Amino acid sequence: MNVKISQLPTWTGTSADPRWFVMNNQGETTTYKYSGYTSGLLNGTGTDSIQSASFLTNLGTTASTQSAIAIGDGAEATSQYSIAIGYRAYNTNRDGNREGYITIGHQAQSVQYGVSVGYNSSVLGADAISIGTAAVTAGNGAVSIGKNSHSYSTAGVAIGNAAGESSNNFGIVIGTSNNNNDYGVSIGYGNTNNHNDSVVIGKNITSEYTATTHTTSLNVSKILSVDTVTASGVSGAVDFDLSQGSQFQTTLSGNSSVNFINWREGQILSWWVYNDGTNTISAMTISGGGSVYCQGGSLPNPTNNGYSYYTGTIYNGNLILLEHLNFQAV
Numbered sequence: 405m406n407v408k409i410s411q412l413p414t415w416t417g418t419s420a421d422p423r424w425f426v427m428n429n430q431g432e433t434t435t436y437k438y439s440g441y442t443s444g445l446l447n448g449t450g451t452d453s454i455q456s457a458s459f460l461t462n463l464g465t466t467a468s469t470q471s472a473i474a475i476g477d478g479a480e481a482t483s484q485y486s487i488a489i490g491y492r493a494y495n496t497n498r499d500g501n502r503e504g505y506i507t508i509g510h511q512a513q514s515v516q517y518g519v520s521v522g523y524n525s526s527v528l529g530a531d532a533i534s535i536g537t538a539a540v541t542a543g544n545g546a547v548s549i550g551k552n553s554h555s556y557s558t559a560g561v562a563i564g565n566a567a568g569e570s571s572n573n574f575g576i577v578i579g580t581s582n583n584n585n586d587y588g589v590s591i592g593y594g595n596t597n598n599h600n601d602s603v604v605i606g607k608n609i610t611s612e613y614t615a616t617t618h619t620t621s622l623n624v625s626k627i628l629s630v631d632t633v634t635a636s637g638v639s640g641a642v643d644f645d646l647s648q649g650s651q652f653q654t655t656l657s658g659n660s661s662v663n664f665i666n667w668r669e670g671q672i673l674s675w676w677v678y679n680d681g682t683n684t685i686s687a688m689t690i691s692g693g694g695s696v697y698c699q700g701g702s703l704p705n706p707t708n709n710g711y712s713y714y715t716g717t718i719y720n721g722n723l724i725l726l727e728h729l730n731f732q733a734v
Contacts, residue, residue: 539552
C-alpha cells in the first residue's frame with residue numbers, strides 16, 4: 405500500500421512497535437510497514453561507550469566510563485577503556501579506578517590492564533592474564549593459562565591443567581605441577597618445587613635443595629662440564645665448602661687439616677692437590693656428618709712437590725675418599 409508521506413503518523417511507540425520504511429523508487433516515494441526492534445547495542449552512560457540494550461538483560465548492563473564496552477546480562481565496564489563481555493563479567497574492585505581491563509566469560513573478573521578469559525576466570529593483580537575455566541592470577545604481571553591453574557606470585561607463570569604457582573616472585577610452572585618458592589621452575593606432572601632458585605623436571609618429583617635442578621634421569625649426548633673451585637696458599641685448618649661445587653683444585657703451602665662442610669648426601673667429589681713442598685694433611689673431618697674413610701684407614705699423604713688426585717662420595721653422611729698419587733707430566 406502506498407501512502408503519502410504527509411499522511412504517515414508520528415511514531416511515539418516502543419522499540420517493538422510497527423515502523424514505516426520510506427524509500428525513493430525511481431522518482432516515486434514508496435512506503436512499507438514493518439515491525440522491528442532497535443539494535444541490541446546502545447550507547448552507555450560513559451563517553452563513547454557501548455552496552456547491551458536493556459530489553460536483552462534481566463540484571464541490566466553498565467558501561468559507565470570513557471570508551472567502555474559491556475555486553476551480557478549483568479556485565480559491568482566501570483573503568484575507562486575497559487571491556488566486560490559475558491554474564492556478570494566485571495571489574496574485581498568495582499571502584500572505577502582500574503582502567504583498561506578486559507574480562508570475557510561467565511562471571512569473569514579482572515583489574516587494571518588485566519585480561520581474564522574463561523568461565524569464572526579471575527585476574528586479581530594488575531597487568532596479569534588468566535585464560536581458562538577458573539584460572540586465577542593474583543600477582544602483578546602474572547600469567548595463568550589452563551583450567552584451574554593459578555599464579556599467585558609477581559610475574560609468575562602457570563600453564564596447564566591445575567598448574568599451581570604459589571611463590572612470591574617469578575616462579576614458572578608448566579604442566580600439572582606446583583612451585584612454592586621464588587624463582588623456581590616446575591615442569592611436568594605431579595612435581596612439587598619447595599626450594600628457591602630450583603628446577604624440577606619430570607613426574608612426581610619433589611625438590612630437595614636450593615638452586616638445584618632435580619630430575620629422575622639425565623642423559624648428556626656430548627659434553628658435561630663443571631666449574632673448578634680453586635684455592636692457593638692453603639695451610640693450617642681449612643674448611644672446604646662443598647656447596648661451591650664438586651671439583652676442587654688446591655695448592656698446599658703448609659701443613660693442613662681439612663674439614664668438609666655444606667655437603668649433600670650422594671654428592672660426588674673430585675679434588676686435585678698440588679703439594680708445594682713436603683707438606684702433610686694431619687686431619688680430615690666432615691662437619692655435621694660421620695667420618696672420612698680412606699684406604700687402609702690412613703690419612704692422605706699428598707705427593708711431595710707434585711700432584712695428587714682424590715675422588716670421593718658422600719654416603720650416609722660419611723665421605724668415602726680414594727687417593728691417587730704421584731701424577732707427573734709426560
